[in-house]
Amino acid sequence: MKKIALIGSTGSVGRQVLEVVRNNSGFRIVSLTAHVNAGLLKKQIAEFNPQVACLTGGGSFSPVSGEKLYFGENFALEAVTDDADVVFVAVTGFAGLKVVLRAIEKGKTVALANKEALVCGGELVMNLAAAKGVEIIPVDSEHSALWQALNFRKSGYKKLILTASGGPFRTANLREMRHFSAKDALKHPNWKMGRKITVDCATMLNKGFEVIEAHRLFNAPTDKIEVVVHPQSIIHSMVEFEDNSIIAQMSYPNMAQPIQTALTYPEKLPTPLPSLDLIKLGKLEFFPLDHKKFPCFDIALNSLKSGDNFPCAMNAASEVAVNAFLGGKIAFTSIAEVIAEVLSETERIFPDLEGLEHTDAVSRVRAAEVIKKFSE
Ligand code: NDP
Ligand code: MG
Numbered sequence: 001m002k003k004i005a006l007i008g009s010t011g012s013v014g015r016q017v018l019e020v021v022r023n024n025s026g027f028r029i030v031s032l033t034a035h036v037n038a039g040l041l042k043k044q045i046a047e048f049n050p051q052v053a054c055l056t057g058g059g060s061f062s063p064v065s066g067e068k069l070y071f072g073e074n075f076a077l078e079a080v081t082d083d084a085d086v087v088f089v090a091v092t093g094f095a096g097l098k099v100v101l102r103a104i105e106k107g108k109t110v111a112l113a114n115k116e117a118l119v120c121g122g123e124l125v126m127n128l129a130a131a132k133g134v135e136i137i138p139v140d141s142e143h144s145a146l147w148q149a150l151n152f153r154k155s156g157y158k159k160l161i162l163t164a165s166g167g168p169f170r171t172a173n174l175r176e177m178r179h180f181s182a183k184d185a186l187k188h189p190n191w192k193m194g195r196k197i198t199v200d201c202a203t204m205l206n207k208g209f210e211v212i213e214a215h216r217l218f219n220a221p222t223d224k225i226e227v228v229v230h231p232q233s234i235i236h237s238m239v240e241f242e243d244n245s246i247i248a249q250m251s252y253p254n255m256a257q258p259i260q261t262a263l264t265y266p267e268k269l270p271t272p273l274p275s276l277d278l279i280k281l282g283k284l285e286f287f288p289l290d291h292k293k294f295p296c297f298d299i300a301l302n303s304l305k306s307g308d309n310f311p312c313a314m315n316a317a318s319e320v321a322v323n324a325f326l327g328g329k330i331a332f333t334s335i336a337e338v339i340a341e342v343l344s345e346t347e348r349i350f351p352d353l354e355g356l357e358h359t360d361a362v363s364r365v366r367a368a369e370v371i372k373k374f375s376e
Contacts (some may be wrong), residue, residue, distance in 0.1 A: 008091035041120035144258035145236035208300025
C-alpha cells in the first residue's frame with residue numbers, strides 16, 4: 001500500500017490523482033490540502049479518510065471523519081506527514097516550492113506537477129534532492145514522456161524534444177493577438193487544466209517553463225532541449241539518442257497516464273484511456289514555434305540565462321499578470337509586457353529560500369504597479 005500526501009487535491013491535477021486512487025487498490029491518501037475550496041475538500045475528506053487535511057487560503061470547519069485539521073497559509077507543510085511514502089505536489093504557483101522543499105527535507109519521494117517549484121527554485125530543489133537522495137518524479141506530461149522514453153532514467157539522451165500543442169492561438173495572426181479575451185485564452189484545444197496553466201499555454205509561457213523544468217529535472221543544457229509544435233498532442237515528447245534514433249511517448253492527451261505512471265512506475269497498469277486509433281488519427285504534424293507571436297517563451301528562457309532569482313521574478317510577474325488578464329484589466333499581449341518590465345527592474349539576489357520569497361513578494365508588488373500604469 002503506497003501512502004500519498006496530496007497537496008492541492010481540489011485542483012485539476014489533484015482531482016485526477018484522486019481518480020487514479022479510486023481506480024487502483026494499491027494507494028491510500030494520508031493527507032489532503034486545498035486553498036479556498038472548503039466544500040470540495042470536505043467531500044474528499046469524507047471519501048478518502050485522510051489523517052490530516054489543510055485549508056490554506058482562509059476559512060475553517062469542524063472535522064469530517066476524525067482527521068486532524070489545519071487552517072492558514074503555512075499549514076500545507078503539515079500535510080507532509082511522517083508516514084507518507086509519496087508527496088504529490090499538485091498546487092499551482094510559487095506556493096508549491098516550500099512544500100517541495102519540506103518533502104525533500106523529510107526524505108519523501110516527490111511526484112511533481114507543480115513546475116513552478118523548479119522554475120523558481122530549480123537549483124535549490126535539485127541540490128537538496130541530490131543531497132538527501134530523494135527522487136523527483138515528473139508528472140507534467142512532457143517530462144513524464146521524456147522519463148518514460150528514457151526507461152525511467154534521467155540521463156543517456158542526446159537531445160530532449162518537447163512537444164507543444166501551440167494552444168488556442170496557434171493559427172492566429174500577430175495583429176489579432178492583442179484582442180483575445182480571457183474566454184478565448186481559456187479554450188485550450190486539447191487539454192482541460194487549471195486557469196493559470198491554460199493561459200500560459202495560450203502565451204506559450206508554459207513551454208518556456210517546461211524548458212526550464214526539463215533543464216532542471218534532466219540536468220540538460222538548454223541547447224540540448226528542442227521545442228516543436230505538434231497540434232494533435234498525441235506525442236507527449238521525444239528523446240533523441242546518440243545514434244540519431246528517436247523514442248516518442250504517445251497516447252491521447254489525458255493526465256491520468258502520467259499521474260498513474262508517477263505512482264506505479266516501473267509498472268504500467270491499465271487506465272481508463274482508450275487505445276490510440278492510429279488510422280483514425282491519420283497524421284501527426286510538426287511546426288516551428290513562432291517566437292514573434294509568443295514572446296513569453298523567449299522571456300522565460302532569457303530569465304533562465306540571467307540566472308539566480310530572475311526565473312522566480314518572471315514567475316511572480318506572470319502570476320499577477322495572468323490574474324489581471326483573467327480579470328479583464330490588461331490585454332492578452334500585455335502579459336508579456338508586464339513580465340518583461342518586472343524583469344528589467346529585478347535586482348539580483350542569491351536564490352536561497354529567503355531570497356526567492358523576497359523576490360516573489362517584491363515582483364508581485366512591482367507587477368501590480370506596472371499593471372496599474374497600463375490600465376490608466
Ligand atoms: P488548479 O488551479 O486547477 O488547482 C490548483 C490547486 O492548488 C487547488 O487545489 C487549489 O486549491 C490549490 N492552490 C491554489 N493556490 C494555492 C496557494 N496559494 N496555496 C496553496 N494551495 C493553492 O491547477 P492545476 O491542477 O491545473 O495545476 C496544478 C499544477 O500542476 C500547476 O503547477 C500546473 O502548472 C501543473 N500542471 C497541470 C496540468 C493539468 O493538466 N492541469 C498539467 C501539467 C502540469 P483551491 O481549489 O481551494 O483553490
Ligand atoms: Mg505540460
